[in-house]
Amino acid sequence: MGTLADTLTEVPPIKSIGEYDFPSRSAQELYGDDLLVHVWWKGNPWFVAAATFRAPAAMPWADFWNGLFVPYHEEDPDFDAAKGWEQFDWFLAVNREEHPVTIDPARTLSELGVTHKGVLGFRTRA
Amino acid sequence: MTIAPKAARKLTMKQRYSALTRDLDWEPSYVPAEELFPYTRFEGIKIHDWSKWEDPFRLTVDAYAKYQAEKDKRLYAVLDGFAQSQGHLSLTDASYLNAMKLFLQGVTPLEYQAHRNFAYLSRHLNGPGPRFASLCQSLDEMRHAQTEIHTLSNYNKYYSGFHDYLHMHDRVWYLSVPKSFFDDALSAGPFEFLIAIGFSFEYLLTNLLFVPFMSGASFNGDLPTMTFGFSAQSDESRHMTLGLEAIKFLLEQDEDNVPIVQHWIDKWFWRGYRVTALVAQMLDYMLPRKVMSWKEAFELYFEQQMLGGLFQDLAFYGIRPPRDVEKAIQEKDYISHQAYWILYQFSHAAAFTTSVPSDEHLDWLEEQYPDTFPTYRKLWDKERKNVENGGRHFVRGLPQLCQVCQIPMGFTEADDPFIQCQRETIFEGERYNFCSDGCKNIFDHEPVKFRQSWLPVHQIYQGNCGAADLPGVLQWYGMQPGDGGEYLGSVDHENWLAWHDMAETTGGN
Amino acid sequence: MTTTTPAARPVGVDIQESESNRAVIEAIEADNPEATVRHMPGMVRVQVPGKLVINRESVEERLGREWETHEFQLAIISYFGHIKEWDDDEIVIAWDH
Numbered sequence: 001m002g003t004l005a006d007t008l009t010e011v012p013p014i015k016s017i018g019e020y021d022f023p024s025r026s027a028q029e030l031y032g033d034d035l036l037v038h039v040w041w042k043g044n045p046w047f048v049a050a051a052t053f054r055a056p057a058a059m060p061w062a063d064f065w066n067g068l069f070v071p072y073h074e075e076d077p078d079f080d081a082a083k084g085w086e087q088f089d090w091f092l093a094v095n096r097e098e099h100p101v102t103i104d105p106a107r108t109l110s111e112l113g114v115t116h117k118g119v120l121g122f123r124t125r126a
Numbered sequence: 127m128t129i130a131p132k133a134a135r136k137l138t139m140k141q142r143y144s145a146l147t148r149d150l151d152w153e154p155s156y157v158p159a160e161e162l163f164p165y166t167r168f169e170g171i172k173i174h175d176w177s178k179w180e181d182p183f184r185l186t187v188d189a190y191a192k193y194q195a196e197k198d199k200r201l202y203a204v205l206d207g208f209a210q211s212q213g214h215l216s217l218t219d220a221s222y223l224n225a226m227k228l229f230l231q232g233v234t235p236l237e238y239q240a241h242r243n244f245a246y247l248s249r250h251l252n253g254p255g256p257r258f259a260s261l262c263q264s265l266d267e268m269r270h271a272q273t274e275i276h277t278l279s280n281y282n283k284y285y286s287g288f289h290d291y292l293h294m295h296d297r298v299w300y301l302s303v304p305k306s307f308f309d310d311a312l313s314a315g316p317f318e319f320l321i322a323i324g325f326s327f328e329y330l331l332t333n334l335l336f337v338p339f340m341s342g343a344s345f346n347g348d349l350p351t352m353t354f355g356f357s358a359q360s361d362e363s364r365h366m367t368l369g370l371e372a373i374k375f376l377l378e379q380d381e382d383n384v385p386i387v388q389h390w391i392d393k394w395f396w397r398g399y400r401v402t403a404l405v406a407q408m409l410d411y412m413l414p415r416k417v418m419s420w421k422e423a424f425e426l427y428f429e430q431q432m433l434g435g436l437f438q439d440l441a442f443y444g445i446r447p448p449r450d451v452e453k454a455i456q457e458k459d460y461i462s463h464q465a466y467w468i469l470y471q472f473s474h475a476a477a478f479t480t481s482v483p484s485d486e487h488l489d490w491l492e493e494q495y496p497d498t499f500p501t502y503r504k505l506w507d508k509e510r511k512n513v514e515n516g517g518r519h520f521v522r523g524l525p526q527l528c529q530v531c532q533i534p535m536g537f538t539e540a541d542d543p544f545i546q547c548q549r550e551t552i553f554e555g556e557r558y559n560f561c562s563d564g565c566k567n568i569f570d571h572e573p574v575k576f577r578q579s580w581l582p583v584h585q586i587y588q589g590n591c592g593a594a595d596l597p598g599v600l601q602w603y604g605m606q607p608g609d610g611g612e613y614l615g616s617v618d619h620e621n622w623l624a625w626h627d628m629a630e631t632t633g634g635n
Numbered sequence: 636m637t638t639t640t641p642a643a644r645p646v647g648v649d650i651q652e653s654e655s656n657r658a659v660i661e662a663i664e665a666d667n668p669e670a671t672v673r674h675m676p677g678m679v680r681v682q683v684p685g686k687l688v689i690n691r692e693s694v695e696e697r698l699g700r701e702w703e704t705h706e707f708q709l710a711i712i713s714y715f716g717h718i719k720e721w722d723d724d725e726i727v728i729a730w731d732h
Binding site: 007008011012014015016017020021022023024025026027028030031036038040042043044045046047048049050051052053054071072074075077093094095096115116117118119121 | 165168169170315464467468471505508511512515517519520521522523524525526527534535536539543544545546548549550551552553556557558559570571572573574575577578579580581583584585587588
C-alpha cells in the first residue's frame with residue numbers, strides 16, 4: 001500500500017524545560033484487538049464528516065457491513081442498503097490519493113488493508 | 127457620569143507611569159537574574175534590553191482601578207435593569223440564546239485560563255513594563271470571566287443549556303475545540319504564549335469574536351451581553367496593544383527572533399482561525415436578526431485591517447502574512463455553512479439547539495453568499511423533506527476528528543465544495559488525521575505535543591467518558607433533557623411561546 | 636496584497652455609542668477632516684487615512700467639562716493601527732512603517 005512508511009523523517013525538536021516525550025492518547029494498543037476505522041462517503045455532504053467506528057481488526061467485512069456500516073448510513077434517505085456494498089467503489093484514502101480496495105465479504109478488515117485510524121473511502125459507482 | 131473632576135496634578139502621565147511602574151523595579155543582588163526569571167531563555171528568544179518595552183497606555187495602578195470600577199458600575203446597572211424588567215422576554219427569539227450558551231461554555235472558561243497565564247507572565251517576565259501590563263490583563267481576564275458569568279446567570283433562571291458550563295468545558299466534544307486551543311497556549315513558553323494569545327488571538331482575531339457578535343447582541347435585544355461584550359472589549363484594546371508591543375519588541379531585540387516569531391504567527395493564526403469557525407456559524411446562523419455576515423466581518427476585521435494594515439507594518443521586520451492565510455480567505459465563502467452543518471447534525475449531543483433556517487434566512491444567506499450558498503442550500507432542501515417525513519437528521523455515530531483543531535472533519539478541499547479535506551501524517555508508526563494543510567503543518571512541527579491530544583471520539587471508544595452509549599455519555603457530560611437537539615418543540619421554544627401568549631393576555635392592564 | 640504607505644493606510648477606532656461618547660466622536664470628526672464614520676448597532680466606527688488624533692481640548696469643549704485622556708478607555712471597543720502617543724493632551728493612532 002505504501003501508506004505505512006514514516007512520512008515524518010525528521011522531527012523538529014520541541015523547546016521545553018526538561019524531557020518532553022509523552023505517548024499518544026489514541027494509540028492502537030489502547031483498543032486491544034480493535035481498530036479505529038474512519039469511513040468516508042466521499043462526495044456525499046449529507047454526512048458532514050467521515051464516521052469513526054471501533055471494530056475488531058479480525059472482523060469479517062460482511063459483519064462490518066451489516067453491523068456497523070448499514071445502521072449508520074441508513075440515516076441518509078438516499079442510501080439503499082439492499083443494493084449492497086457493490087454499489088460503491090472502495091479505496092483507502094491517503095491525503096488526496098485513492099488506493100483501490102477490492103471487497104471480499106469473507107476477508108477481515110485488516111486483510112482488506114484497513115489500519116488503525118486509516119480512512120476507508122467509498123463513492124457511488126459511476 | 128460619576129467621575130469627579132480631576133484635581134490639579136503635579137506629574138504628567140508619562141512621569142506618573144515612570145514613577146509608579148518602571149521605578150518600582152530593581153536589579154536583583156541576592157540571586158542572578160537567570161534564577162529570578164528562569165523561563166525566559168529556553169524558547170530561544172533573545173532579549174538584550176527589557177527597558178525598551180513600550181506601554182503606550184501609560185497605565186498606572188490608580189488609574190487602572192478607577193476606570194475598571196467605573197466600567198463595572200455601568201455594566202451592573204444594565205444587568206439590574208434588565209433582570210428587573212424581565213428583559214429576557216424582549217429578545218428577538220429564544221433561539222438567539224444558543225449563541226450565548228456556546229459563548230458561556232466555550233469562551234468564558236478561556237477568560238479564566240487567560241487570567242492564570244497572564245498572572246504567571248506578570249511574575250516571570252524580566253521587565254517591569256510587560257510585567258505590569260500582564261498584571262492588568264490578568265485582572266481584566268478575571269473580570270471578564272466574572273462579568274460573563276453574572277450576565278448570563280440571569281438567563282440560567284429561564285433557559286436550558288446554561289448550567290454546568292465548566293463541567294462541560296472539560297468534557298464535551300465541541301468544547302474540546304476551544305479548550306485544546308487554549309491548553310496548547312498554556313503549555314507553551316511565555317513568549318510563545320504572548321504571540322499565541324496576546325498577538326495572534328487578541329490583535330488578529332478577537333475583533334471577529336467580539337465586535338460584530340456584540341453588535342449582534344444589541345440588535346437582538348440582549349443589552350446585558352452587548353454591555354459586557356463592549357466592556358470587556360474596552361480592555362481588549364489594551365490587550366491588543368500588549369500583543370502588538372510584544373511582537374514589535376521581540377522583532378526589534380534580535381533578528382534571530384524573527385524566524386521563531388514567524389513560525390508562531392503561522393501556527394497561531396491557523397489555530398485561532400479554526401476556533402473562529404464557531405463564531406462564523408454564530409453570526410450567519412444563530413442570530414435571528416443579522417448584523418453582518420461572517421464573510422463581511424472577515425473582510426473588514428481581518429483582510430482590511432490586518433492584511434491591509436498591520437502586516438504591511440510588520441513587513442519592515444521581515445515578517446510576512448501567516449502561512450495558510452490564503453486558505454482562510456478562500457474559506458470565508460463557505461466556512462460558516464460547513465460549521466453550522468456540523469453542529470446541526472450533532473446537536474442531539476450538545477447543550478444548544480439548532481434548526482433548519484427559515485426561508486427568509488436562507489434567502490439572506492444566498493444574498494450574502496451568491497457564489498457558494500446555492501450549493502449548500504440543496505442540503506437544506508433535502509433536509510426539509512426529511513423533516514416533513516419525520517426524520518430530522520441527527521448522525522447516528524461519531525465523527526472523524528482532526529488531531530490538531532479537534533473539529534469534526536467537515537471542511538472541504540479548496541476546489542470542491544463537497545469533498546472533505548483528508549490529510550494525514552505517520553509518526554513513529556501511528557497515523558494521525560487532519561482537516562487541513564494548516565493543521566497538518568502544525569502537527570508536523572510538534573508531533574510529540576499533538577499526539578497527546580485528548581480527542582473526545584477516541585476517548586469515548588476507550589471507555590473514558592462514562593459509558594459506551596449516547597445517553598450514558600450525555601450524562602457524563604452533565605447534560606439534561608432539553609439542553610440539546612432540535613429547537614422547534616424544545617423546552618426553551620415551548621416556554622418562549624407560552625410566556626409570549628401570557629404576555630399578550632395580561633399585557634393590557 | 637498591494638503595498639501602501641503608512642500615510643495612506645487607514646487607521647481607526649470602534650467606539651461605544653452613548654451620550655457621553657458623542658462628544659468624543661464629534662471631536663474626532665472635527666480634528667480629522669478625512670474621517671469617515673460608520674454606525675453599527677451599539678457602536679460607531681471611525682476611520683481615517685494614515686493618522687487619527689483625539690485632542691483633550693476638543694473633547695472638553697464639546698463635553699462642557701474636564702476630560703482626561705484616560706477616560707477614552709471607557710469609550711473604546713477596538714482599534715486598528717498602532718497607538719503612537721497617549722499623553723495628557725492627545726491620543727494618536729498611526730502605523731509605524
